[in-house]
Amino acid sequence: MTEFGKDLSVAETPIPGLLVIELPVHGDPRGWFKENWQREKLLALGVPDLRVVQNNISFNNDVGTTRGIHAEPWDKFVSVAHGSIFGAWVDLRAGDTFGQTFTAELGPDRAVVVPRGVGNSYQSLAPDTVYTYLVTDHWSAESDYTFLNLADETVAIDWPIPLDQCEISDKDRQHPPLSAVTPFTPRRALVVGANGQLGRALRAALDGQEHVDFADIDTLDITEDLSQARPWRQYDTIINAAAYTAVDRAETLEGRAAAWRVNVEAVANLARVATEHRLTLVHISSDYVFDGTTEIHVEDEPLTPLGVYGQTKAAGDLIASTVPQHYILRTSWVIGDGSNFVRTMASLAERGVDPRVVDDQHGRLTFSQDLAEAIVHLISGDAPYGVYNVSNDGPVLSWAQIARRVFELCGHDPERVTPVTTEAYYANVDGPVSPRPTHSTLDLAKIRRTGFTPLDADIALQNYLARC
Structure with missing residues (x-):
């Protein structure tokens, strides 16, 4: 009744x-x-x-x-x-x-x-x-x-x-x-940009999960129409780890076109598919969407990009945010498997080269392994959709301070690193230079509230160098 x-x-x-x-x-x-x-x-x-x-x-x-x-x-x-x-x-x-x-x-x-x-x-x-x-x-x-x-x-x-x-x-x-009965398998997840620093970290984090597919530029060109590229009914998540990240080259005519194609047009293609098929889109953003005048950036800070790279990332964020089910992870200073700042400093230390390193840009490193773990945490839990800042935790440092710490951990004299201003560092560079945010530190309170605890950057740095 x-x-x-x-x-x-x-x-x-x-x-x-x-x-x-x-x-x-x-x-x-x-x-x-x-x-x-x-x-x-x-x-x-x-x-x-x-x-x-x-x-x-x-x-x-x-x-x-x-x-x-x-x-x-x-x-x-x-x-x-x-x-x-x-x-x-x-x-x-x-x-x-x-x-x-x-x-x-x-x-x-x-x-x-x-x-x-x-x-x-x-x-x-x-x-x-x-x-x-x-x-x-x-x-x-x-x-x-x-x-x-x-x-x-x-x-x-x-x-x-x-x-x-x-x-x-x-x-x-x-x-x-x-x-x-053959058990019902989960919908599939697709990682694009699977051969980049984050893509390789996601391969490791999702190792053994048969329902995850990985694609790179050779197997899926996300700058083209994607409507028939995959059987999208079988998927529930797209993780966009692809990006054009050559920030200085983006200031050239060819680089500008490439940056807009990968960071904006490709995101629009992914967003279109995700919206039509009710998929979750995970999109990776950057501290470069801000001008760096604010010392600590929160998720709802207005977008104020300085250079072409930052402008394309900001445009990509706005497009990704139109997908009803989206996670935008805004990160900074990514270090992973491949050529990066930490590996360069460790190599210079070992080869006896004493570098000049910028000392007036401040932020925190983000190790790709920890960023990948944050992505898995969000998509496998009940975190509300939206924008999340993700980096490693700990003290805010300059690039020069990080370089000195790398020298120290590698058993070399950190005083071999000479701090310089951004202006001095690029004074003799031949070619266009993208403006950099002075402050890249991201507020991590929101991602913590989901139950994810970012690892201290210095501990992550030690672990990273131990694996190199």
């Missing part, structure tokens, strides 16, 4: 992501009314934004009509418009909860969010039952589906009406037992 006047509430179940929603139903002698899906209220209670594309209705003539168990490659919001059902759900996703079951009766006053890969089934408990479900994708023959037999003895669903007394389709009777 429908219960009138209850408060809207959401409860978790033993199946991760399967949520039971108590719906307020308002009745009088004429009948009743309910808000079946009220996005703003449900999101405030922690229900994911399903962004449904289709509404399906199943009418069931008789008591005992039984359907399922079907696991489909989309999320569903299931409710009842008339009558009541006994619902049974089985987790058919690969993982520790494979085979976990949950059952509940649903009437007009109760609904369920069913995640992709969780088997859905029900038995009508009243005549003329109307079962309705909102879905997040359109049916496609290319999609993967998984089925489980209604009478499987392993999950042992306690059906109110014995199955031999029920109306069941021949197809549903022939579904396999749990022992023969």
